Amino acid sequence: MLTIALSKGRILDQTLPLLEKAGISISKSELESRKLILDTNLNDVKVIVIRASDVPVFVQHGAADFGIAGKDVLLEHGANGIFELLDLNISKCRLMVASKKDQDLNKSTLKVATKYVKSAKEYFYRQGKQVEVIKLYGAMELAPIVGLSDCIVDLVDTGNTLKANNLVPIALIQKISSRLIVNSAAFNTKHKEIKLWIQKIKQNL
Numbered sequence: 005m006l007t008i009a010l011s012k013g014r015i016l017d018q019t020l021p022l023l024e025k026a027g028i029s030i031s032k033s034e035l036e037s038r039k040l041i042l043d044t045n046l047n048d049v050k051v052i053v054i055r056a057s058d059v060p061v062f063v064q065h066g067a068a069d070f071g072i073a074g075k076d077v078l079l080e081h082g083a084n085g086i087f088e089l090l091d092l093n094i095s096k097c098r099l100m101v102a103s104k105k106d107q108d109l110n111k112s113t114l115k116v117a118t119k120y121v122k123s124a125k126e127y128f129y130r131q132g133k134q135v136e137v138i139k140l141y142g143a144m145e146l147a148p149i150v151g152l153s154d155c156i157v158d159l160v161d162t163g164n165t166l167k168a169n170n171l172v173p174i175a176l177i178q179k180i181s182s183r184l185i186v187n188s189a190a191f192n193t194k195h196k197e198i199k200l201w202i203q204k205i206k207q208n209l
């Protein structure tokens with residue numbers, strides 16, 4: 005039995021066609037059901053659809069043999085018990101610093117609002133900047149507008165969300181795309197089975 009962990013939301017829409025091309029499909033009724041473990045067209049392959057940030061957790065603990073998650077989420081999680089095997093080149097965006105146009109960013113301690121605490125701390129540490137990081141779970145763009153922070157660290161794709169909130173991109177931290185990750189232990193015990201599926205997915209990218 006093979007269990008695959010997929011991220012809900014925008015990654016899922018781009019992941020399903022990749023799996024389909026590799027020979028794993030999930031019916032519409034299965035996707036629309038309230039079930040948490042979904043059947044596929046193959047008896048020995050099951051799929052769990054969970055929050056993006058939970059995918060590496062399930063894979064790390066062996067509750068899923070492989071999973072698909074954004075690099076943003078993987079950077080926050082760290083490499084514990086996980087191998088990143090494939091860049092799927094989907095859900096591409098950039099992890100960036102952004103602020104109001106006229107914001108003074110030369111203060112001795114910058115207030116940074118973000119969901120990406122680890123990446124933000126590491127970035128500003130490398131820059132030699134002292135920061136106070138304020139953890140948020142969404143709507144980061146609001147923070148500089150209401151004076152909660154001097155800047156944000158968030159994902160940018162089209163730039164429309166920044167523009168709509170009168171914010172400007174300041175610096176690129178990391179290019180983001182979705183990655184296929186495996187549990188390092190499962191990769192050793194189920195190596196043949198996992199490798200076969202990864203090859204099938206890779207062939208069809």
Ligand SMILES: Nc1ncnc2c1ncn2[C@@H]1O[C@H](COP(=O)(O)OP(=O)(O)OP(=O)(O)O)[C@@H](O)[C@H]1O
Nearest residue numbers: 013014055056057074075076077095096097159161
């Ligand atoms: N604007 C974007 N353009 C392209 N990819 C994006 C964009 N925003 C997020 N992503 C990618 O999609 C992934 C999932 O994002 P999504 O917005 O669906 O979930 P989320 O709301 O961030 O997750 P959660 O439900 O755990 O809070 C992110 O981890 C990132 O890799």
Ligand SMILES: O=P(O)(O)OC[C@H]1O[C@H](OP(=O)(O)OP(=O)(O)O)[C@H](O)[C@@H]1O
Nearest residue numbers: 142143158159160161162163164165166
């Ligand atoms: O540059 P853009 O194309 O405007 O995309 C950037 C937006 O996309 C993501 O939010 P998302 O839509 O996933 O909403 P959420 O994180 O608040 O759920 C991200 O957090 C930005 O707000």
